[in-house]
Amino acid sequence: xxxxxxxxxxxxxxxxxxxxxxxxxxxxxxxxxxxxxxxxxxxxxxxxxxxxxxxxxxxxxxxxxxxxxxxxxxxxxxxxxxxxxxxxxxxxxxxxxxxxxxxxxxxxxxxxxx
Numbered sequence: 588x589x590x591x592x593x594x595x596x597x598x599x600x601x602x603x604x605x606x607x608x609x610x611x612x613x614x615x616x617x618x619x620x621x622x623x624x625x626x627x628x629x630x631x632x633x634x635x636x637x638x639x640x641x642x643x644x645x646x647x648x649x650x651x652x653x654x655x656x657x658x659x660x661x662x663x664x665x666x667x668x669x670x671x672x673x674x675x676x677x678x679x680x681x682x683x684x685x686x687x688x689x690x691x692x693x694x695x696x697x698x699x700x701x
Contacts, residue, residue: 592633594660603650606630631655635698637662638673638690644680656686660695 595602606627613626622629631654638647639662650659663673677687695701 594635594637603630603636603653604646606653627653631658634658635660635694638677639664639668642676644676647676647680648682651680651682651686656682656689657694657697659690660698661691 609630610625610627613622624632634654635658636650636654637660647659661673661677663670665673677690680687682690
């Protein structure tokens with residue numbers, strides 16, 4: 588497994604919904620340049636995202652589906668969003684309790700060697 592090269596905070600969750608569109612546009616715009624993988628594969632292999640920001644649970648569910656739960660860290664946009672609101676976002680998302688534990692702390696422990 589490759590180590591992440593970039594952490595996206597705040598805009599990480601909503602931007603993941605655009606990966607399919609970026610794949611399509613890359614193919615349309617840069618036909619002469621061939622990547623070995625889809626643009627979205629490079630993103631999901633090299634980027635970590637956080638739950639920072641106030642998003643709908645469906646957006647976090649989309650990010651889990653697109654990136655895998657092992658690429659998502661818990662975060663709160665504190666002072667703008669309370670820790671309580673940040674936790675409520677994760678709790679309202681239709682993912683398993685073990686996946687929530689990965690987001691809350693297990694992913695950070697693994698990737699950041701805590």
